[in-house]
Amino acid sequence: MNRCTVLVLAAGQGTRMRSRLPKVLHPLAGRPLLWHILQAVRGLRPERIVVVTGFQAEAVEQSLAAPDLHWVRQYERKGTGHAVQCALPMLQGLTGELLILNGDHPLITTPILEKLLHHHREQGVALTVLSTLLDNPSGYGRVVRNAQGEILRIVEHKDATAEERALREVNSGFYCVSLDRLPAWVGALGNQNAQNEYYLPDILPMAIASGGASALRFEDAQALSGVNDRAQLAQLERVYRDRRIVHWMNQGVSFVDPDSCWVAADVVIGMDTVIEPHVILGPGTAVGEGCAIGPYCHIQESVIGADCRILPFSHLDGAEIEADCDIGPYARLRPGSRLARKVKVGNFCEIKKSTIGAGSKVNHLSYIGDAQVGSGVNVGAGTITCNYDGVHKHRTVIGDHVFVGSDVQFVAPVQVGTGATIGAGTTVTKDVPADSLAISRSHQTHVMGWSEKRKPRS
Ligand code: UD1
Ligand code: CA
Numbered sequence: 001m002n003r004c005t006v007l008v009l010a011a012g013q014g015t016r017m018r019s020r021l022p023k024v025l026h027p028l029a030g031r032p033l034l035w036h037i038l039q040a041v042r043g044l045r046p047e048r049i050v051v052v053t054g055f056q057a058e059a060v061e062q063s064l065a066a067p068d069l070h071w072v073r074q075y076e077r078k079g080t081g082h083a084v085q086c087a088l089p090m091l092q093g094l095t096g097e098l099l100i101l102n103g104d105h106p107l108i109t110t111p112i113l114e115k116l117l118h119h120h121r122e123q124g125v126a127l128t129v130l131s132t133l134l135d136n137p138s139g140y141g142r143v144v145r146n147a148q149g150e151i152l153r154i155v156e157h158k159d160a161t162a163e164e165r166a167l168r169e170v171n172s173g174f175y176c177v178s179l180d181r182l183p184a185w186v187g188a189l190g191n192q193n194a195q196n197e198y199y200l201p202d203i204l205p206m207a208i209a210s211g212g213a214s215a216l217r218f219e220d221a222q223a224l225s226g227v228n229d230r231a232q233l234a235q236l237e238r239v240y241r242d243r244r245i246v247h248w249m250n251q252g253v254s255f256v257d258p259d260s261c262w263v264a265a266d267v268v269i270g271m272d273t274v275i276e277p278h279v280i281l282g283p284g285t286a287v288g289e290g291c292a293i294g295p296y297c298h299i300q301e302s303v304i305g306a307d308c309r310i311l312p313f314s315h316l317d318g319a320e321i322e323a324d325c326d327i328g329p330y331a332r333l334r335p336g337s338r339l340a341r342k343v344k345v346g347n348f349c350e351i352k353k354s355t356i357g358a359g360s361k362v363n364h365l366s367y368i369g370d371a372q373v374g375s376g377v378n379v380g381a382g383t384i385t386c387n388y389d390g391v392h393k394h395r396t397v398i399g400d401h402v403f404v405g406s407d408v409q410f411v412a413p414v415q416v417g418t419g420a421t422i423g424a425g426t427t428v429t430k431d432v433p434a435d436s437l438a439i440s441r442s443h444q445t446h447v448m449g450w451s452e453k454r455k456p457r458s
Pocket of ligand 1: 009010011012013052054074076077078079080081082083102103104139140141142154156170171172173198199200201226228
């Protein structure tokens with residue numbers, strides 16, 4: 001089959017969002033609305049993808065920058081028809097079909113776009129509009145048909161009569177059009193309407209008059225829903241979340257209480273992993289097979305190896321952990337935490353920009369920052385790397401099989417040789433030789449009878 005071309009309209013501000021952020025950059029499942037549409041579009045392997053930007057164009061182009069995208073600017077927002085006019089130079093020389101998509105319908109999928117394209121080709125028309133039936137069609141353009149059920153035109157909500165507003169069939173904002181006809185049609189658009197805009201749907205009567213038009217009525221209205229305000233965005237967030245979690249369950253992932261979890265669009269989860277209630281898996285997260293993610297964990301931008309156990313209330317951001325690790329409860333892994341196999345990080349421990357070697361344990365109440373910890377190391381309760389002198393950050397390097405007693409401070413920069421032992425309560429300020437004992441406590445003395453003297457006479 002010939003490849004089609006795709007044009008996405010994303011120049012609008014999205015006034016009804018009441019936001020400084022352009023609508024198409026508002027996130028759904030942690031990724032911009034426009035990202036979702038581009039994912040569906042890429043599945044078609046189109047000849048070319050052209051995106052029209054306008055409101056905060058630089059921000060939109062930057063956040064979605066990719067080599068397969070061609071950007072066009074619409075400097076003034078004069079409507080969807082005008083946006084298409086602005087894109088015409090980018091479409092010159094291309095033939096066949098053009099899919100035109102509104103940039104604010106994030107649940108669209110590749111199969112739906114394929115259906116639209118197939119239908120268009122089957123019908124042999126010059127324009128096909130994707131429509132759907134809505135219980136509450138308010139705000140959408142209505143599809144007007146004649147008594148025989150043939151489509152006549154699309155009337156925008158603001159221009160519609162009361163009778164037309166009662167129509168439930170709406171324009172979903174997806175079109176398939178023959179590229180050779182489009183320039184003449186959009187060139188002939190006027191703006192005599194309630195919004196003084198050049199409406200793209202107004203090409204419909206022109207297509208009916210020359211070349212023929214059809215409407216494909218699609219049954220899954222939810223998949224075609226648009227986002228115009230934040231309430232609709234929240235609704236779609238829920239729909240998308242449910243669909244995504246069902247997808248992962250079908251891949252062999254268990255969700256004990258799916259309704260309480262949230263999973264970003266780009267998350268990957270391995271088979272036989274169990275996700276307990278109230279877990280948030282944010283963008284950039286990959287969880288391996290056979291993991292257990294306990295209640296109330298929040299994980300983002302992190303990679304978790306197979307068979308790890310993340311106990312309740314742990315927070316992972318920018319962490320990479322290999323297989324078979326035990327994290328939490330109440331652990332915090334900050335960006336740059338790299339844990340090798342079988343590492344344990346227990347309750348109330350914070351790790352930042354540090355590597356921890358295989359089988360090492362940081363089990364209780366510790367801060368490990370800017371450190372390199374070898375393998376088989378035991379870090380005692382309350383150990384702190386003093387990595388910051390108020391101006392610069394310094395590194396702590398701890399060799400393999402070091403035993404660190406409780407309540408130790410490493411005043412960085414400092415190095416500890418392989419196999420050394422650090423006595424409890426030690427403040428390490430100098431490098432520690434391998435296999436030695438470092439201890440910096442003062443000797444304990446006893447003042448006899450001290451308590452008796454201190455007690456008030458009763
Ligand atoms: C549009 C349709 C309406 C349809 C609805 C489906 C028109 C005139 N109306 O209405 O029939 O039911 O979508 O959601 O097309 N945009 C630009 N440049 C502009 C104006 C808009 O690029 O000058 C982009 C927006 O960024 C957005 C898309 O086009 O992604 C649709 O614009 P929007 O203002 O949301 O149109 P609706 O009023 O929803
Ligand atoms: Ca819209």
